[in-house]
Amino acid sequence: MYLLMMLSAAVVSYTATWGARYVGNRMELFSPIRSRDMHSTPVSRLGGLGIFAGFAVALLIASQSFFVKDIFRNNDAPWGILAGAAVIVAVGVADDLLDLRWWIKLIGQSAAALVVAVWGVRMTIIPFIPEPYVIDSDAVSIALTAGLIVTTMNAFNFIDGLDGLAAGVAIIGGTAFFLTAYWVHRTAILLDRSDLATLLTAVLVGACIGFLPHNWFPAKIFMGDSGAMLIGLIMASAGIVSTGQITSGLYDRANGIPTIIPILLPFAVLFLPLLDLGLAVVRRTALGRSPWSADRGHLHHKLLDIGYSHRSAVILMYLWTCVLAFGGLALAVFQWQVVMAVNLAAMTVMAGVTAWPYLRHKAPGLGPRSSAEEE
Template identity: 80%
Template sequence: MIMYLLMALTAAVVSYTATWGARLIGNRLQLFLPIRSRDMHSTPVSRLGGVAIFLGVLVALIVASQSFFVQDIYRSNFAPWGVLAGAGVIVLVGMVDDLVDLRWWVKLIGQVAAALIVAVWGVRMTIVPFVPEPVYLENETVSIVLTAFLIVTTMNAFNFIDGLDGLAAGVAIIGGSAFFLTAYWVHRTAIILDRSDLATLLTAVLVGSCVGFLPHNWFPSKIFMGDSGAMLIGLVMASAGIVSTGQITSGLYDRANGIPTIIPILLPFAVVFLPLLDFGMAVVRRTARGKSPWSADRGHLHHKLLDIGYSHRMAVILLYLWTAVLSFGGLALAIFPWQIVLPIDILAAGAMAVVTAWPYLRRSNTDTAT
């Protein structure tokens, strides 16, 4: 645990410091995009924060490759460097988009390229978890295509939810922390000689880097992570989930007290549920209107919360709470018997639903009374 936390701290320090530099460069060179109708800010803000988040991840992974215990992850394993290479490509694509606003199809090509780099040289889906037996992906092409699809989907999901100050970074911190604790706990309690784990390391450095960035991005934001940061978070989070999914036949998750066969796929899904939900709704909404799924609008979940009466800060906090309920609810399934956890998770989700809808319900009651 100590080494993972040190790597997270390294990422946080580098990210926090680099964000100052990104703010200075962005403001001095006036690297701003025009304010759009769907934007929630009224003054130009630099979108170079994703570069600082990437530097935190980059430095922490390089330090980890030379550090006690976690360096075992790199032994005869190119996967960490493959993930880092894909991350570098997507940050470059995102940075260009943040500066010149690329066409959606150009950005999609960049996303696919980054995802394919991860799938070919980094991590790859080899198993699809199903109950009672997992499905093995023996065809290499199918494995690569499915991996790339999952990574591109997750990248876009985080990119879509990045619409309020501190939202994407906070969701990544909360969800990533639950993911980190699950991956660490499973390996810590397993009877194995090497307890180091790439998924645990990836989530540790991602959470640390987002922690370093968040103070600069909290409302009112002084810098945005931009597409480079949001897509980076999605790529790293998806890569960590793919690593965990590939471990379901290793016996590690058989030691879980919850629902071991589907925990590796359930928890990553729970962590990114809100971004994926927002992404899915946006695709359906835009396609139904005859528009491109990547065309911008003002119909995201955070916009809806603002429309029913929540303030900027309260909308972000509410989505933080939803992320905590879903992700730590998934964590509890890995540690405690599901017969106990599931009813609690359902009650917590029900309570959150009431809290979320409260401004609307109160306004409806007032309108009825008058």
């Protein structure tokens, strides 16, 4: 049933994105080309509307479908998340068309996050070893939830700089998240095995799959801030749901580290976006600029600067996401000592692959041969 919801989201997203392309091109709803942009011709940024359509329609179908409709029984959380998603898409579209000031955009992000925190899902547990810390204060719980959602939205927004990058990262990371949540619930002794986190990630992956063909290099449409922030909101909401299940015993089978699996996996999935966000804040603050000011210093820009092509930089980021996300997934299935050793080896190999163009250019004898040498 989850796969059916994923397919529904993909079909609707693909079709709706086609419609958004037509409207954006027909009405010439293009943002000015900025110095940091990687494209030279105007492209519509209304793709987030297609992703949102896929997400919203799939949720509505799920609410009336066998098995997954149990998630909606006496539970307003899915509708709170959908309401927050609608708010952030509206804010994102306004920013894509009008280029809002950073503080206005931040207010909009906070409003969407608060909608989710008040009417959707809420952080009630902070994972600690050996025992998780339970949050008793509603105000603290709402503030932490909103802060986490805003951070995740900005992380995904920052990584959205190359054609297909943010959508592909969301598909890979969301798939790992989906498989983990699904496996845990299918192997648990439960009367009701339906799960909101599993549904959210399934629908998110489907919506991004439907959008990606339109966004693959060279992109015919961009997801814009509306799409990137929507992905961040959904991913954060799914992570909050799974974190709240720590004390339920669902993760007790997770080989040696049961209390941190639900929070570790979302951070593994979001490692690259969060790393890019953190580096950007440090970089801009050190230069005396606002952390929200734009520049051309993101991770994907650095890959282009050392010699990667547009497509190869995107594929490399995909591979990093696979290593981190599925490495986190493996922790829920296999012994953590083995998984950590394999993950370390994989990351070492990926680090070498990532640095190879730079090392080849710098190392004597490894650079491109001159015409005289070739003769």
